[in-house]
Amino acid sequence: MAQVTIRINGYAYSIGCADGEEDHLEAMGRELDERVEKIKAVAGTAGEARLLVLAALMMADELSDLKGEFSTLRRQVARLQSSPVGEDPKLGRRLGKLAKRAEEIAAGLEHP
Numbered sequence: 001m002a003q004v005t006i007r008i009n010g011y012a013y014s015i016g017c018a019d020g021e022e023d024h025l026e027a028m029g030r031e032l033d034e035r036v037e038k039i040k041a042v043a044g045t046a047g048e049a050r051l052l053v054l055a056a057l058m059m060a061d062e063l064s065d066l067k068g069e070f071s072t073l074r075r076q077v078a079r080l081q082s083s084p085v086g087e088d089p090k091l092g093r094r095l096g097k098l099a100k101r102a103e104e105i106a107a108g109l110e111h112p
Contacts, residue, residue: 008033009040009051035059066105073102 002019005012006029017025035055040046043054080095 004029006030006033009036009048011048032059063109066109070102070105070109073098073105077102 001016002022003014003016004022004025005014006026007013008029013029015025015029032052032055035058036051039051039054039058046054077095077098080091080098
């Protein structure tokens with residue numbers, strides 16, 4: 001098991017992770033630190049716990065929006081797949097674009 005030290009709001013946190021996941025964990029730590037810094041720029045300094053809760057709520061809100069968009073796109077793709085694509089070339093192109101967007105959202109959910 002690997003050990004990574006990430007810095008959030010000036011504090012160091014040692015976190016264990018699977019071997020090979022160090023870069024991903026460090027990237028997530030940087031993302032969280034950036035969000036904390038944005039909150040501080042708007043709201044000023046606050047307690048560490050409050051800053052982390054606000055950042056977590058912002059990230060949870062974004063994740064919720066992405067899940068909703070992904071779900072909508074999956075329904076649209078399913079509906080388009082069940083229609084006669086061969087009869088309408090525009091429909092085929094739209095289906096391809098929707099599938100690509102759904103894959104992008106899924107990849108973002110897997111690796112924020």
